[in-house]
Amino acid sequence: MPDGAPVPGPAPTFLDVSRSLSGRAWRQRPAEAGVIRAHMQGQGLIEPLARALAARGVTAEQGADFLAPTLKRLFPDPSSFMDMDAAAAAIVAALTAGDRIHVFADYDVDGASSAALLVRWFRLMGSELPIYVPDRLTEGYGPSPLAFDRLKASGADLVITVDCGAAANEAIAHACAIGLKVVVIDHHMMREEPPACLAVVNPNRPGDTSGQGNLAAAGVVFVLLAALNREARRLGLFADRPEPDIRQWLDLAALGAICDVTALTGFNRALTGLGLQVMSGWTNPGLKALLAVAGVESGPAKSNHAGFILGPRINAGGRIGRADLGARLLSTDDADEARALAEELDALNIARREVEREVTETATRRVEATGHHADGSAVVVVSGEDWHPGVVGIVAGRLRERWRKPVIVIGIDALAGVGKGSGRSQPGMNLGRAIQSAWRDGLLLAGGGHAMAAGLTVRPDGIDALRDYLNAGLAGEQAGAEALDWVEVDALLDPGAATRDLFEAFERLAPFGPANPEPLFALDGVRAREAVAMNGGHVRCRLTGPDGASVKAIAWRCADLPTGQALLSGQGGLSVVGRLKADDWNGRRGVQFEIEDVADPRMAT
Template sequence: MLKSKYNWQMPKKQIDSKKVTEIAQACDLSEVAATVLIGRGYDTVEKATQFLKLDPEMIHDPFLLHDMQKAVDRIQAAIVANEKIVVYGDYDADGVTSTTIMFETLNELGADVDYFVPDRFKDGYGPNMAEYQQFIENGVQLMITVDNGVAGNEPINYAVTHGMDVIVTDHHEMPKELPNATAIVHPRYPGSHYPFSDLSGVGVAFKVASVLLDEVPEEFLDLVAIGTIGDLVSLTDENRFLVTSGLKVMSEGQRVGLNALLKVCGLEGQEINEQDIGFTIAPRLNAVGRIGNAGEAVELLTTFDDEKADQIAKHIDSVNEQRKQLVSDIYDEAVVQAQTPENVARKTLVITGTDWHQGVLGIVASRLVEATGKPTIVLSAAETEPNFKGSGRSVEALNLFEALNSQRDLYVNFGGHHMAVGLTIAKTNVEALRQLLEKSADGAQLNPNQIAPLAIDETLKVDQISLQVIQDLQRLGPFGTDNPIPEFEIDPEQVVNAKQIGADKSHLKFQLAGKKQQIDTIAFQQGALLPFIQAVPDHVKVVGTLESNTWRNQTKPQVMVKDLLIDAIPVIDKRTTHLSLQLFSEPATYVFFHKITYKRVKPYLAADVKTVVLDGNMQNDTSLTGNLTLVDCPDSISKFTNWLSDQEPDSLTVYFYQKNNAYLDGMPNREQSGKVFKFFVNHPVIDLKTQLPDVIKHLHITQSVLVFLIQVFSELKFVKIENGRVSYIQNPTPQKLTEAPAYKLREEQIKTQEKLLYSKSATLKTWIQEQLADKNEGVAD
């Protein structure tokens, strides 16, 4: 059996089929889409209709935001008085889009405005005291923060006391003590009555722009979509309308710089969706802030110069490639630390490095969490620096911010939320951090071996999938936080046409076959599973998303696999008469039934490869698990059958290599046995080292049969063997040849080899699977 990577969680409640039909008809949806809606709580016609409705009425009144009137009054006064204004942004996708909207709005209104995006490495996140002081010296009279500021007490209080007004527009967690700003525009301000708390930073900036311009500025909706998706805020309520509208604006290509970026991403002229933003556009805008200065991203988004836009877009794309290489290089080093015995024993990880690029440590931490299931903090510093800087990522079961916040005195700087933190810590305090994190994991009863859950919306048959169903499901989007893309468990009749694809054959392509149709399916990074799927094509289940794929002007449904399982043990027939290095390159436990075979192939085996050498002893009480490979052929089919029924592999590959083939040689007949016996009676001493070829020629018998009979005669004490010399023993006790252990073993070998080496592949696989199933069936009884 091939286990799933995730814990598949089916809907808890049985959905009423009458309700499905009612909502499907009322909303003009397929029953598949209606079932998804009901499962997500939109279980009445009214709720479903309201969810699907996408119109400007969904946008809430911006004046309901705390201090909105106060903020707008101060901005308008500054514009009238021609005061110097600075928009103070942030270096991620949400921050640069927020900066762009606020800057362009004020510029359009005739303000004396400039923007500033902090440098991640020089200025850090949020308000920076040194920069604020510089703005005051330069005569700036009004600063407007976007996507930051709510935690900037010290620099903001300083600015206000030195004559510079500060308007904070932010969406991050509210600290207990708020800054003494001129106005704080925030959807979760204590005591305010804004009806939707999950605006992004760009969403708040858009609200301010809407009031200043006295209309909903549709030309900014593309930026709202990028920042909202990039910051992983909830895609429900008004955010859903704003993003949907923004995707349409983006596809219309109104923004010069964005068009240039789409071109280098290979998305030019295409209809843009939320996945394009989440996986292609936002990462590139984020990359600039991670490695360089994110002001370049604002410059791209605000330019009207085609040539300049192309130049910046190409540079941003190259920076993103640099970012990916940095992540890969650092991850390769970090994962080695994660695999040390000390770290393997821990429930959490604190990984440290020297001169790692600090702009990508959060991504590396995320990859380690994904690989290990453990909350992870990745830190780096130069050799001579006293402090580490870095980022942490967590799992749902552990609130990382709360865990670390309990000992705030450990850090030079610290901030974050449930799933992510950033911190600066003295190198001397790292061990205390490890202990604190591990203690927090114990308190949360964290189990790193527990596989992550995967919510499944519905189980489908292959024949239920159609282009119409996919189109209806798209009406439930855009998908993201709080409105995930629907995941379906699909149980096909069988999998057909499976093959590896990609330059390195690392991906899988196959078709899920139903009774009436076959659906193309892609499983990325699963190429190694090809032989397992081919071994049991009628025992494969997948979880995936549905999408349409157009190729050569033909559009067809397609399944993108998120996870898969095989609910039978794949038996892979690779029987061979030749052992080579290539046969031992796959990760598996290699089982040898003969020590002599193990010694022969030992030079082929890597130092860390797992091996089990039974050497005829199959009375092992320990069940082997994982992927097993049976290298050579056992001698006894009965012992092998008993041994096999006690094993619990995920998959079983058989080579069944056999050097001496008893089945093909057969048993010597009565005439051959008598002829050989008579020869030794007449030749009392034979030196096999020198005379063997002559004996074989004289007797007209094969070497293997002669050697076998000599062994039988020796066991029955008809002859004795010393130093390669065979001597006849006078007057031996009469015995049947069948009493000799070698004779019995050969009979057993012939039966075993006939079954394991010469049966048809399908017959062998079925027989092995039946033996493996015996143990489980016995327990069930």
């Protein structure tokens, strides 16, 4: 949260909604009147937009940098990261010595983006960088002794781990024992004692003073590229070749930041916003091919492109296909290879959606039959045999949205006698820390993550004990998280005021993500007309005000929930909160209202 951000606390309800149909209270985002006026005067903003900016903790002095961030003003000194100089020196020394360098990447979008950034820098330095991505099913997350044995056998001298490795102390000790040099570039939570290797660069490392803990791994790697350029420049390596312009790869840094759901503030916001501008040119062959197979026209890139079109397809390789497909796609300069990889990833993504649907439905039935979703417990832990480890994280996220509490979904491999799980958390509840604690206390075979997401490996007979342990450990954070779970509204609108002009005015706050949430607007006293349930449990309708003005609307995955039932009933007098989205179908340049929550005054408690 930026400096000066309002601290959530007791506040009047908005539209008198103390309990919506999803069980939440509404309030207007708190903002200081003086800061609102300053943004109106200093930045020339309309009052609702100035209020939204102030409500995101942006002070009068920060307004210009927030609305028009630049790398020149916000780029951190690479040396402020612990071990960054050592990492750059080791990598450049290995490059100039002709050592065989490999990159070891996580199998998600952030890992693929991080690997591709390094591959592209090395390519301009005249060296091809082989990529190793562990198989999710057979190797699990992060480095392992087996993986390092394979890398050593393939001829590697130096391994750079990206988006993993910071907690792999034992595996990296093995690597060093067999003569491999290792540099770790990561952003995940780690132990107090780092792995013993050449360098461990992680803004979330204990003792690091960079202040860049909200970066994804791709953001850390982007800073590493600046450090590599600086080190190579110091050694005179650019006397006979141009210095790589790392700005051309900002699209990869933005992709990692958005898909890893990082807080888009400060330098990370600049990285992401400017990266989306670079992405808009669609010069990366892999991203261009992926957009084409998704049937989306090229144009200005938005966070939604990364989060909902590109990201799921890149992730599909690591989830249910070959783990290295995403990194290869983002690294290639061959248009034909990019097209083939994109088609394979798109097909895998279609298969992934079906697997995800089946696991979601089964897990939902299982939890709701036990009542664990509504018994006051701090966390839901659900498991099932043969649930694909590649989708458990997505399912956990879906169920977290449904039940508004942390959820861990575990797929059990009965033959191997292990369960592999993934969890998603609520703001205010640090799931990664709880999982690390469970690992230290012997309840897990492996585990780690960050505040909002975590992964784990557990024996099937230890799942009940894990559930009890996490419920006890997170109980103290539960009340604070529930207090944070307001629906925070930016402005009250009439349906007729939900226009494209208003949408584009608020787009100045983009890109959106944690610490900079997408603006929420409220409509009061509306009726859902022409409501229909769609495949996937979505509800489409037209929200009509008392004066007859209306706006098209959609609510996702709620047809079986009270919110969806209220919309489908066609009743009037509803209060609705949601986001404005562009509706450019057939060139119409309109807007659609994406419903977040619904309140029925007649059911107020």
